[in-house]
Amino acid sequence: xxxxxxxxxxxxxxxxxxxxxxxxxxxxxxxxxxxxxxxxxxxxxxxxxxxxxxxxxxxxxxxxxxxxxxxxxxxxxxxxxxxxxxxxxxxxxxxxxxxxxxxxxxxxxxxxxxxxxxxxxxxxxxxxxxxxxxxxxxxxxxxxxxxxxxxxxxxxxxxxxxxxxxxxxxxx
Amino acid sequence: xxxxxxxxxxxxxxxxxxxxxxxxxxxxxxxxxxxxxxxxxxxxxxxxxxxxxxxxxxxxxxxxxxxxxxxxxxxxxxxxxxxxxxxxxxxxxxxxxxxxxxxxxxxxxxxxxxxxxxxxxxxxxxxxx
Numbered sequence: 647x648x649x650x651x652x653x654x655x656x657x658x659x660x661x662x663x664x665x666x667x668x669x670x671x672x673x674x675x676x677x678x679x680x681x682x683x684x685x686x687x688x689x690x691x692x693x694x695x696x697x698x699x700x701x702x703x704x705x706x707x708x709x710x711x712x713x714x715x716x717x718x719x720x721x722x723x724x725x726x727x728x729x730x731x732x733x734x735x736x737x738x739x740x741x742x743x744x745x746x747x748x749x750x751x752x753x754x755x756x757x758x759x760x761x762x763x764x765x766x767x768x769x770x771x772x773x774x775x776x777x778x779x780x781x782x783x784x785x786x787x788x789x790x791x792x793x794x795x796x797x798x799x800x801x802x803x804x805x806x807x808x809x810x811x812x813x814x815x816x817x818x
Numbered sequence: 819x820x821x822x823x824x825x826x827x828x829x830x831x832x833x834x835x836x837x838x839x840x841x842x843x844x845x846x847x848x849x850x851x852x853x854x855x856x857x858x859x860x861x862x863x864x865x866x867x868x869x870x871x872x873x874x875x876x877x878x879x880x881x882x883x884x885x886x887x888x889x890x891x892x893x894x895x896x897x898x899x900x901x902x903x904x905x906x907x908x909x910x911x912x913x914x915x916x917x918x919x920x921x922x923x924x925x926x927x928x929x930x931x932x933x934x935x936x937x938x939x940x941x942x943x944x945x946x947x
Contacts, residue, residue, distance in 0.1 A: 805826060
């Protein structure tokens, strides 16, 4: 069971806010970091986390089978929506600077930035959720709303690519 | 071909090391988000309570309306016994207004009735009651 899922189920059951706070403190930081690693601006990431939790509250008690997956799905969709709106504005304002793909934060080592830049958005999300946050294949499937088998297949393909990539860097 | 567990573990450790320098949030900014989420949670719980009470009131009103309709359609219970069978035929001790002993006639099994006379007797019997 994902960390904090039991806490949010208890909150749904008896309404004790302390359970909700426990879940918030367990998930808010990794969620914010995930958004920033996906290229979201830091200030915007705070807004997205707050908005994601607000929407999460409205939905979670209706289907509390995978609360963490629901939260991350909402947050990732919000991040994608904001990026697309910026792209639309950039096209209409003819500002090409906003059209480029989101970049990794500058604090990351060069190797990590190259790694992230070499992945498409789906691979990047899979890498961050599965191999950085430690989500199970099933949770990742619930976040991305794809079958678990698809996640396993993509994870295996990603690992092969990463393995080759790391071998290249070691040799290079 | 799926990677074995060891290979996956090694790659996971490598990725975690690479991303260890990922930025961390300012706790104060996250606390502001928590307050916003708390306020939303309280509003959601109040709204749920209102919906539950509204639903209960609607059910009660619907039940009351159904009972009212049923009562109107079937009429109120009268609570009065029906007149016993043969009430229009008085007993032997009583006689009709024309002096006819209709009870004796019945006992004799004549089977005939002088309709007018038995009708008069019925009126006297009912009036006596």
